Amino acid sequence: MTKKKKSEASHDPFNEGVNDGAVDFEKRIRSAFSAGGPLAGATEHFMHRDGQLSFALDVARAIENHGTEVIEAGTGTGKTFAYLTPAILAGCKVIVSTAGKPLQDQLFGKDLPAVCKALGVNASTALLKGRSNYICLYRMETAQSEARLPSPAAVRDFQKIAFFAKTDETGDRARCHGVPDDSPAWPYVTSTAENCLGSDCPRIKDCFVYKARAKAKASDIVVVNHHLYLSAMALLADPESAGAGDDARMLPQADLTIFDEAHKLPDIASAFFGxxxxxxxxxxxxxxxxxxxxxxxxxxxxxxxxxxxxxxxxxxxxxxxxxxxxxxxxxxxxxxxxxxxxxxxxxxxxxxxxxxxxxxxxxxxxxxxxxxxxxxxxxxxxxxxxxxxxxxxxxxxxxxxxxxxxxxxxxxxxxxxxxxxxxxxxxLSFAEDFAKLRQMQAQSAWVFTSATIASGHGDFSHFVSEMGLTGVETHVYASPFNYADQAMLYVPESMPDPKTSEREDYIEALIRESWPVIDVIGGKTFILCTSYRAMRHAAALLRGLISANNRAYEVLVQGEDSRTKLIERFRKTQAGAILVGSMSFWEGIDIKGDALSLVVIDKLPFAPKDDPVLLARSRWIAEQGGNPFVEHHVPLATIALKQGTGRLIRSEHDRGILIIGDRRVLPSISSYGRRFLESLPPFSRTLKLERVLDFWQHPDTWS
Ligand code: SF4
Known part of the structure; x- marks a missing residue:
């Protein structure tokens, strides 16, 4: 383990007057999370949570034993502080990987500096993104000198980007404001592994990509994303591969590697290894x-x-x-x-x-x-x-x-x-490939975490076997929210069977059953559909109902604007908005407060049966004597359902209703219903509309 030198720490409140060697790691972690401890001052609403402390101690054990932990931590557990605290206190080299940019930016811009400051540790940190996120000086200059830009809009944006590249130290396009993400100029000013000239590039000394990599390599804590992590390790395993140039190592040798949003890792790895x-x-x-x-x-x-x-x-x-x-x-x-x-x-x-x-x-x-x-x-x-x-x-x-x-x-x-x-x-399996890449960081401890990794009640077997992990410790830390008081799950008893009814009839029944709840809540609803067709039909029906009932709710539909803009409009709509979306709205959206009070899910989110990879993997499992439905389809669908459900209650003050239109979630209807129900937060449950309305209208009698 690469320990931080004592002189590098500006002020360590744990070490004052104490011999460094005698400080017990576990005690320091307990102290950090205690009511009057340093983390309490790091955020406005810090409170002691048993699950958070236990999570942190699991990470500490992994660091000490070079172990592998797979941890599911419910919403509100405070998992970023739980893993960052032992990582920072251990003073070791750490890589944190996330699935998407929002969490990557939040970790680097907010959580990491906050925890470092609270603990008084002056760790060097770096944010490393994929190369397409950085301006490529060579391509930018070539595009200009050879007049490659395709349109006046591209030329306009190009001028802004060129000015940004001269004035910004990082060249990270996320910092280049005023140029839309889909600007036609971006492909002309960013590089790919295929077109980067690497060591032959005349601008390599000033190259933003190479500077970001050099900084990452030299830092104590680096925040990356899953795809970049896999690419970086693959490059190490095969330094001759495209884009390596003369610098195959872009990440430090880590003592601890943390995958947050780990539930996305299997999909990303599956595509990466193909x-x-x-x-x-x-x-x-x-x-x-x-x-x-x-x-x-x-x-x-x-x-x-x-x-x-x-x-x-x-x-x-x-x-x-x-x-x-x-x-x-x-x-x-x-x-x-x-x-x-x-x-x-x-x-x-x-x-x-x-x-x-x-x-x-x-x-x-x-x-x-x-x-x-x-x-x-x-x-x-x-x-x-x-x-x-x-x-x-x-x-x-x-x-x-x-x-x-x-x-x-x-x-x-x-x-x-x-x-x-x-x-x-x-x-069909990428377990071996992933194991090989992990060998590139053989001395590292590993933490895989997410709010949704387990299927059913704490069953991690699907994730563990897909990723080919061995010798793992698994833990589930439930959310500290009082779900039974805060939310109710409603499965309307008169919904038709989704397997036998016509799709249109099914969606009509869902909207008919949901409308009284939507109306009593006043919009503030997400309708999460499992297909585009269902989504479009639901949106049309809702618009008809709103007009017939003379209501002012705004219906926002996926595809009618960008995802970011739709979410922004949803938050701001005073009259109550109803957002109708397909799978891309099932996760990664955090709307606290009463702007979102109802989530309606049309069906259990089984992956489409004709998905070629799913189909091939199912046949392969069957050939080996397994049951693809139980071992593969159900675990994937339970995790997706947990993600969709997770949009509803985002803080201890939220209240809400979850409607699942698919009665197969009931153990009395299907053999796998229990597995879905056990995966969900322990909301109050009902089959009756009157109870839902009572729950919503009389919160005092339900708490
Ligand atoms: S090294 Fe590659 S990314 Fe960097 S400026 Fe040159 S071509 Fe662009």
């Missing part, structure tokens, strides 16, 4: 290379015919996408190749693309040695042609069991966007 050939990436790389060639090697154009060669690749690729349409893999469809009718007919257009690409690469070779950027594009295109070749072979025998490059069972599947396609190879 491979993807994307027609968008191919088209984009060809377009960018063409722009570079035209601006710097125009005089060679006639001789080498690049322009036509670029066109030939793009046209052949478009034919491939058109063929996908013809065989039923249209926009929005995801399908295994083994389930795709006439998949063999894709070989011809893909082969044509492959040949056109080989011609393009050959025609560009003469200038490669003269230009680092063109060389880099050629490397990327070579990599894509290798992938394409693998796919041509796979499509010749689409029914053959798919394998990863090292021969493990996998699924090959195609995913369609509007004008592009992604060809994916996903391993």
């Amino acid at each position: 491979t993807e050939f994307s027609t968008y990436q191919l088209k984009n790389t060809v377009k960018e290379m063409r722009a570079g060639l035209l601006s710097r090697f125009k005089s060679y154009l006639k001789k080498n015919n690049w322009d036509q060669a670029c066109d030939a690749v793009i046209h052949a690729m478009m034919d491939f996408v058109l063929r996908l349409d013809e065989i039923g893999v249209g926009e929005g469809v995801s399908r295994m190749i083994s389930e795709t009718a006439d998949a063999e007919s894709l070989v011809k257009p893909l082969d044509k693309t492959f040949t056109a690409l080989a011609t393009l690469i050959e025609s560009v070779m003469p200038v490669c040695e003269e230009d680092a950027e063109i060389t880099k594009y050629c490397e990327v295109l070579n990599g894509l042609s290798v992938q394409m070749n693998e796919w041509i072979e796979a499509l010749k025998t689409p029914k053959e069991p798919a394998k990863t490059a090292d021969g493990r069972p996998a699924v090959r599947w195609i995913e369609r966007g509007k004008t592009e396609a992604r060809l994916n190879t996903t391993p």
Whole structure:
């Protein structure tokens, strides 16, 4: 363990007058969380919570024993303080990884400085994001000098970004205010692993990405995200891989690695350990290379015919996408190749693309040695042609069991966007891959935590086996909220069976049953749907009811504005808003107070049966004698349900109603209902509307 030198700590209230060696780690943690202890002054509403202290002691034990802890901590447990406190007091090197940027920013900007300050520890900290979050000086200057920007809007935003890059130390685009996230300028001023020139870059000395990595490597505590963590470890395991340049290590050797929002890790790891050939990436790389060639090697154009060669690749690729349409893999469809009718007919257009690409690469070779950027594009295109070749072979025998490059069972599947396609190879298990990456930090202790990891009552087996963890300690710390008084779960008894009723009828029944509750609460409702179709139908029905009843509730629907703006409008709407969303609104939204008082969930959130990865994993589990529904589908759905439910009660002062339209949640209706119910917070429960209305209107009699 890399202990912090005593001189580095500006003031440690625990060490005053005490021999450092004699200080007992556990005592220091207990003292930190005590009523009059240093953390009590760190936040306005600090209160002692048994679960928080126990969590912190678990982390301390993991540090001392190099152990692995998997901890579910309910909303309000205070888990960030629980893991940061022992991590900071131990004075060791720590990596904290989150699934998304909001928690990453909150940890780095708020919680970490607050805990360090309260404990009087002067730890060096760093925030490291993926490279697309930083301005790339080389690409920015190239875009300007070669006039690559595609529109006046891009030029306008570019000027703001260029000014920002001159004045900001970090180059982190989140700090560049006034340029929207979806600005067409961003791709021209940020890099990817494929187009970064690494050690060949003329701007590497000032490069924001490399500076952020250098800072992270030298810091005591680094906050990253799951995808970046996996990339960083993969780069260490294979330093020759793309983008490594001469600096494969971007994170410190950690003594403690903490994954918060760990319930998202399996999905992120599953995608990370697979491979993807994307027609968008191919088209984009060809377009960018063409722009570079035209601006710097125009005089060679006639001789080498690049322009036509670029066109030939793009046209052949478009034919491939058109063929996908013809065989039923249209926009929005995801399908295994083994389930795709006439998949063999894709070989011809893909082969044509492959040949056109080989011609393009050959025609560009003469200038490669003269230009680092063109060389880099050629490397990327070579990599894509290798992938394409693998796919041509796979499509010749689409029914053959798919394998990863090292021969493990996998699924090959195609995913369609509007004008592009992604060809994916996903391993059926990524446990081994994850274990290998953990070996890159072999001396680290590990903590995996989230409000939703366990399925049923404290059953972590699904998460532990998916991630391939061994020798783990597991713990559940319940939320300190008084759920029975604060919230009621209502399952309307007259709801039809979701498996046998028509979808439209089912949603009509749900809205009919929910309307009296929505109206008595005054909007302030999230309707969480399991499909876009249900979402659109529910929104239309609600708008009709609002107009028929002469109410002023505003209905906000996913897709009608950005997620951030919809949530902002939801918070601000005085007349009471009703937000209707699909799966992306089930998690990561924290609305405290009475702006959100009702959550309606249409169905138990089982993943779509035709999801290719789910389907392939289910068959694989069955082949090994397991029960995919019990071992895979139900655990995934219980965790998703917990996430959706978790939007309702965010503080000890919140009150609310949860309506679940799906009666399969009742143990009397389905064999797995109990597992779902046991996963939910212990709200009061009812099947009767009168009791819901009474609960809402007479809070005093329910507390
Ligand atoms: S090293 Fe890569 S990211 Fe940095 S400026 Fe150069 S091309 Fe851009």
